[in-house]
């Protein structure tokens with residue numbers, strides 16, 4: 541498919557329209573309301589009382605007003621310091637604290653307290669640990685099941701450095717959905733996810749599917765990928781049986797992170813959704829503000 545330039549607004553074009561010394565404004569479709577309201581405050585209080593981390597906060601997610609306002613959040617386990625340094629990610633990089641064996645129970649108690657029907661849990665990468673954090677992962681899934689037997693789970697997992705014995709721990713506890721994000725197209729992987737590998741992520745997804753999991757993966761757009769590359773990534777994901785695809789606009793968390801190359805229009809996202817569904821994904825969430833865990837409960841089927 542030809543690259544549809546007319547649907548893309550380049551940063552250069554946006555800058556040209558802006559007076560000098562003024563920050564480039566996001567397109568109007570990316571502006572969101574600041575989080576407020578009773579439900580939002582309740583979620584925030586539970587998270588802070590139980591000393592939990594959420595990717596919503598650590599990742600500066602633009603959907604906090606909507607998700608927290610609806611009583612849902614994505615918990616981040618194994619601390620809030622990551623051993624990897626992906627160029628797009630707002631989570632801090634460094635030497636993480638020791639794994640906290642009480643974390644699974646705290647997460648499970650909070651999910652129960654918040655009466656979460658479908659919980660999404662993710663983690664930082666823990667390449668410093670022999671088990672890659674998979675023992676805490678397993679304990680967390682078991683603890684949530686014990687405290688909230690009616691709650692379904694989506695686990696957004698790392699690649700465990702390709703140590704398949706660690707991945708097997710996730711397969712053994714069988715969350716309802718297991719996600720692992722490709723994040724970007726093949727060509728940009730080295731730049732965007734420095735310590736990750738495109739083929740290794742596909743292998744994670746292939747093994748999850750072979751283990752009987754419902755699988756999901758996400759790609760951020762606006763990093764400089766072409767139409768052809770997005771479609772190649774869709775084909776690669778389908779070739780390993782991925783069921784659910786999420787596509788959203790990449791937003792630069794700070795000036796130290798990779799710059800946005802383009803703001804992709806809502807129409808273009810709609811076109812990708814159509815293509816993805818034709819390729820056989822059961823669900824495709826594709827719009828500028830979509831994040832991996834956005835509307836996650838809809839992907840139970």
Ligand code: SF4
Pocket residue numbers: 595596597599601602603604605607608612613614831832833834835
């Ligand atoms: S989309 Fe995900 S990360 Fe963002 S606020 Fe909602 S639950 Fe949190």
